[in-house]
Amino acid sequence: MAADQAPGVPAIRLSRLRKEFAGSPPVVAVDDVDLDVRAGEFFSMLGPSGSGKTTVLRMIAGFEEPTAGAIELAGADVTTRQPYDRDVNTVFQDYALFPHMSVAENVEYGLLVKKVGRAERRSRVAEALEQVRLGDHGSRRPSQLSGGQRQRVALARALVNRPTVLLLDEPLGALDLKLREQMQVELKGIQRDVGITFLFVTHDQEEALTLSDRIAVFNAGRIEQVGTAREVYESPASAFVAGFVGTSNLLTGETARAVMGREGSVAIRPEKLAVVPAEEARAAEGQLSAAGSLEEVVYGGPVTRYVVALDAGGRLTALEQNTGARADGAALRRGDRVALRWRSEHVIDVPGAPTPELQGQGTSPQQFPTT
Amino acid sequence: MRLGRGPKLALTAFATVVLAFVYVPLVVVALNSFNSDRTFGWPPPGFTTQWWRAALQAQGPRDALLTSVQAGLGATAIALVLGTLLALALSRYDFFGKHAISILVVLPIALPGIVTGIALQSVIQNVLSPVFGIGAGLFTIIVGHATFCIVIVFNNVTARLRRLGGSLEQASADLGARPFTTFRRVTFPLLRSSLLAGALLAFALSFDEIVVTTFTAGPESQTLPIWIFNNLFRPNQAPVVNVVAVVLIVLSIVPVWLAQRLGGADAAESRL
Numbered sequence: 001m002a003a004d005q006a007p008g009v010p011a012i013r014l015s016r017l018r019k020e021f022a023g024s025p026p027v028v029a030v031d032d033v034d035l036d037v038r039a040g041e042f043f044s045m046l047g048p049s050g051s052g053k054t055t056v057l058r059m060i061a062g063f064e065e066p067t068a069g070a071i072e073l074a075g076a077d078v079t080t081r082q083p084y085d086r087d088v089n090t091v092f093q094d095y096a097l098f099p100h101m102s103v104a105e106n107v108e109y110g111l112l113v114k115k116v117g118r119a120e121r122r123s124r125v126a127e128a129l130e131q132v133r134l135g136d137h138g139s140r141r142p143s144q145l146s147g148g149q150r151q152r153v154a155l156a157r158a159l160v161n162r163p164t165v166l167l168l169d170e171p172l173g174a175l176d177l178k179l180r181e182q183m184q185v186e187l188k189g190i191q192r193d194v195g196i197t198f199l200f201v202t203h204d205q206e207e208a209l210t211l212s213d214r215i216a217v218f219n220a221g222r223i224e225q226v227g228t229a230r231e232v233y234e235s236p237a238s239a240f241v242a243g244f245v246g247t248s249n250l251l252t253g254e255t256a257r258a259v260m261g262r263e264g265s266v267a268i269r270p271e272k273l274a275v276v277p278a279e280e281a282r283a284a285e286g287q288l289s290a291a292g293s294l295e296e297v298v299y300g301g302p303v304t305r306y307v308v309a310l311d312a313g314g315r316l317t318a319l320e321q322n323t324g325a326r327a328d329g330a331a332l333r334r335g336d337r338v339a340l341r342w343r344s345e346h347v348i349d350v351p352g353a354p355t356p357e358l359q360g361q362g363t364s365p366q367q368f369p370t371t
Numbered sequence: 372m373r374l375g376r377g378p379k380l381a382l383t384a385f386a387t388v389v390l391a392f393v394y395v396p397l398v399v400v401a402l403n404s405f406n407s408d409r410t411f412g413w414p415p416p417g418f419t420t421q422w423w424r425a426a427l428q429a430q431g432p433r434d435a436l437l438t439s440v441q442a443g444l445g446a447t448a449i450a451l452v453l454g455t456l457l458a459l460a461l462s463r464y465d466f467f468g469k470h471a472i473s474i475l476v477v478l479p480i481a482l483p484g485i486v487t488g489i490a491l492q493s494v495i496q497n498v499l500s501p502v503f504g505i506g507a508g509l510f511t512i513i514v515g516h517a518t519f520c521i522v523i524v525f526n527n528v529t530a531r532l533r534r535l536g537g538s539l540e541q542a543s544a545d546l547g548a549r550p551f552t553t554f555r556r557v558t559f560p561l562l563r564s565s566l567l568a569g570a571l572l573a574f575a576l577s578f579d580e581i582v583v584t585t586f587t588a589g590p591e592s593q594t595l596p597i598w599i600f601n602n603l604f605r606p607n608q609a610p611v612v613n614v615v616a617v618v619l620i621v622l623s624i625v626p627v628w629l630a631q632r633l634g635g636a637d638a639a640e641s642r643l
Contacts, residue, residue, distance in 0.1 A: 063541055083544040096542035100560045110546035113556070161546065 009075045011165050011197035012037040012060060017069035019055050029055040031221035032069070037165075037199060038214075039074070042191050044200045046208040047218030048244065053201045056218075057167050060199065061090050074164050089158035090167040093174070095150045097142040103153050104129065104138035110161040128160035131190060148179045155187075159194060168200045172207065184211055205245045209233060217241045233269075239350045242267040249273075249316050250350065258312035259290045265350045272346040273318035275306050278337035289341040290316070294332055306332065308340055316340055397620060404613040411609075426614035435598035436618070441509055442584075442594055443577040446516035450573045451566060453517075454524030459558075462532040463540070480522040488586030491515050495587065507589035515587035516580055520573035527569035531562055568633045571626035579623045595619055 012035070019030040030052040037043045045053040058064040060071055062083035071079045078086050089110065097106050107128055111121045129135050132152035142150055151171060158166055171187075172180045188211055191198045202208050208215050209229040217224045217232060217240070225237035236242035239250065252265045260266055278291055295315065296307035299322075306318045318340060320326070332338065374382070407417035426432050460466075461473050479487060491511070499505040539561070543553040581596040588597055599615055602608040 061541075061545055063545075083541070084547050084549055088545075090542070090545045092538055092542060094538055096538040098539060098542070098557055109543070109548075109556075113543075113546060113548040113552050157546070 009039070010036040010072070011039040011041070011074055012199065013070075013072040013075075014056070014060075015070045015072070017056065017059065017071065018067045019052070019059060019064060020067045028221050030059070030066075033221075033223055035216060035223060035226070037197060039197055040195050042188065042198045042200065042211055042213045044202055044208040044212040044215045045218055046202055046205060046215050046245070048203055051218040052221040053203075053218045054169060057090075057169055057199065057201050060165070061088055061167055062086050087164040088167055089161050089163040090169065091151075091154045091158050091171045093169045093171065095142075095154040097150055097153055097157070099142055101142075102138065103134065103140050103142065103145070106142065106153055107138075107157045107160050109157065114161075124160050128156040131159065131193070132156045132186075147175055148183065151175060151183060152186075155190070159190070159196070162194075163196065165197045165199055168198060170201055170203070172202075172204075180207075187211065209245070215245075217244060219244070234348070236267070236348060236350065239265065239267075242348060242350050246270075247317050247319075251314055251316070255310065255312050255314035259310065260288070260347070267348040267350050268316065268342055268346060269348075270305070270317045270319035272342050273316060274341045275308070275318050275320060275332065276339050276341055278339050280339060280341075286344055287341055288344055288347070289339050291337070291339045292316075294334055294336045294338050297332060297334060306338075308338060310340075400613055401617050401620070404610070404617050406610075406613075409610065422610040422614050426611045429611060431593075431598055431602070432595070432611065432615050435593045435595045435615075438509060438512070438592050439578055439595040442512045442516055443574045445509070445513035446520045446577045447570050447573045449513065449517040450520035450524045451570055454521045454569065455528050455562070455566065457521070458525050458528035458532060462529055463537065476525055477522055479518040484580070484582030485586075487515070487518060488583045491518075491583065492586040507587060508592045511587040511589070512584055512592060512594065515583045516577040519580075519583075520577055523573045523576060524566070524569035527565045527572070528562060531565035535561055564633050568630040571630040571633075575623045575626040575630075578626075579619060 014033050014035040017030055017033045017035075018028070020026040020028050033052070033056060035056075045056060047053045055064060059066050060073075062078070062081060062085075066079060069079075070077055073087060098109065101109070104125055107125045108121055111124060116124075125138070126135070129138055132155055134149060134152055134156065137145065137149065137153075142153065145153065151174075154171070168187075172183050175183060184207060187198075200208075200211065209232075212229055214226060214228055215232050216226045219240045225232055225241045227235075227237075232241060232245050236245060239248075242248050242250065247270050249268050249270055250265060251259055251267070256265055257263060275294075276289075290310050290312060292308040292310040292312075294306060295309045296305075298305040298307075302322055304320050304322055306320065308316050308318060310316060326332075402415065403411050404422055405418045405420065406412075406415040407419040407421075408415060457472075457476055461469060461476075491514070492507075495505070495507050495511050499511070500507075505511070539557055540553055543557045544550075548556065579596055580594075581600060584594050584597055585600075588594065593601070595615060596619065599612055599619070602612050
């Protein structure tokens with residue numbers, strides 16, 4: 001258990017972990033990944049589908065055998081151990097509840113196969129069900145539960161074993177938005193209570209940002225950056241991270257030179273941009289600005305999204321809180337001449353040239369950032 | 372889908388004709404087993420249970436029934452064990468020659484019975500009998516039937532395993548269960564109804580098999596279908612043949628009906 005570990009020993013240590021799947025040429029799913037996850041941490045692996053994050057999780061659980069490299073759990077090398085010989089438990093994406101057992105039997109299963117005594121089993125099952133607020137659902141079948149309740153049973157079934165590490169494979173992916181937000185809060189609370197290391201796989205950047213102590217951003221089988229939510233969002237280490245975590249708003253090449261007056265790609269987060277009438281384009285001290293025309297206005301409830309085509313070329317998205325400060329009469333319309341203004345300290349220098357495909361991803365509507 | 376009045380009537384009539392074509396002869400056989408006329412004059416002049424009593428007392432049909440039941444149970448038992456193991460191996464593990472084996476397993480059901488029969492007969496005559504001293508008899512009938520009964524169980528179990536996917540077994544391993552515990556507590560309980568359905572179908576298939584049986588049965592071991600075939604053209608046995616045929620129909624149809632009901636009920640229950 002987490003509390004028994006010597007300080008400084010990581011809960012999980014991956015050393016040059018590699019996984020190739022058969023094929024010609026072989027598909028490299030995980031490409032020499034090094035990673036330390038601290039004991040008691042809520043750690044997320046964030047990345048698009050096919051970036052290798054789930055394969056890493058499955059190797060830690062023992063369902064996939066690494067092609068090369070080593071996996072240590074609390075200091076012990078478990079690389080070649082079978083899943084049933086590892087002190088980790090998994091919350092599966094599809095929950096994988098046993099349909100022929102009741103909720104209580106599902107939760108009891110891990111204790112039963114480890115030959116824990118009946119009295120202790122009973123009290124721990126009750127405690128675990130209580131923890132996920134399903135205390136009175138023990139005798140039901142999984143098929144009689146809603147999606148959110150099944151998700152909580154899956155969580156209780158894993159937590160009742162008090163593993164060194166809890167692995168969560170996109171556990172909230174199948175839930176609708178409201179339930180997902182509610183479960184995020186619960187998950188964080190439960191993790192704080194039990195103090196177990198959570199390793200959480202998600203492709204949802206907002207989920208990763210809100211839940212995690214630290215995040216590893218995966219791309220094409222490699223880790224692009226490891227850091228806190230703030231570090232990953234405010235100082236992305238690469239163009240990919242800038243694009244994948246939040247809306248990218250990248251300025252590259254000629255455009256960057258024209259707007260910034262210097263070489264190098266930069267990114268500016270949409271909420272840091274202010275949309276002002278064209279005549280106010282002149283920037284004050286410590287501010288930068290760029291003129292352009294309004295290409296798109298998307299009203300989104302608490303926020304409005306403005307897409308501005310810059311005169312210097314390129315496109316920037318600005319996000320404005322609908323505080324009511326902009327009077328109805330002053331509402332901006334498509335085609336209006338505007339200027340964007342931002343503080344120079346909000347400019348993020350992005351190392352490495354971005355690919356066109358990444359820019360596309362960054363401005364897609366699904367990438368609406370946290371507000 | 373909605374049909375107009377004309378097509379609806381036409382379809383109903385056509386379906387009725389097809390079903391009647393299949394089932395009216397069976398009903399006639401059943402009625403004739405109670406026909407008091409020895410030559411089955413139609414309509415029956417009266418009804419009697421004397422053929423049923425005669426059949427119950429005759430040694431031939433009773434021995435044949437016993438042989439059929441033994442052969443069915445034996446073949447089903449072999450099919451259950453081997454078919455399940457094959458299905459597990461082919462759906463849960465990757466190994467060299469996997470696809471070839473899965474075709475070889477299913478092939479016997481497509482092979483003409485007469486080919487299987489001749490092949491098995493030559494094995495019995497040339498290998499089993501001279502080398503191992505195993506002549507044609509109940510054992511060889513069981514082995515012959517098992518070749519195609521395995522396919523039935525295999526197909527049933529494979530379909531179930533495919534629907535279940537592998538994640539429940541992974542969850543079990545993840546929670547600390549070793550492979551045998553996983554099989555005992557997760558895989559087997561979830562396979563149980565498909566095993567039962569497969570077993571019932573396999574038994575039914577074995578029970579009315581005649582072609583392969585002709586080549587693998589010895590003179591002392593007649594199954595029920597073989598007995599009917601041998602006595603069909605003996606005029607004084609004809610009434611008893613009808614009775615035996617009715618028994619055969621019932622014993623073949625009931626397992627199939629049960630298997631269907633099991634399949635349906637189970638599909639609804641295990642969907643999550």
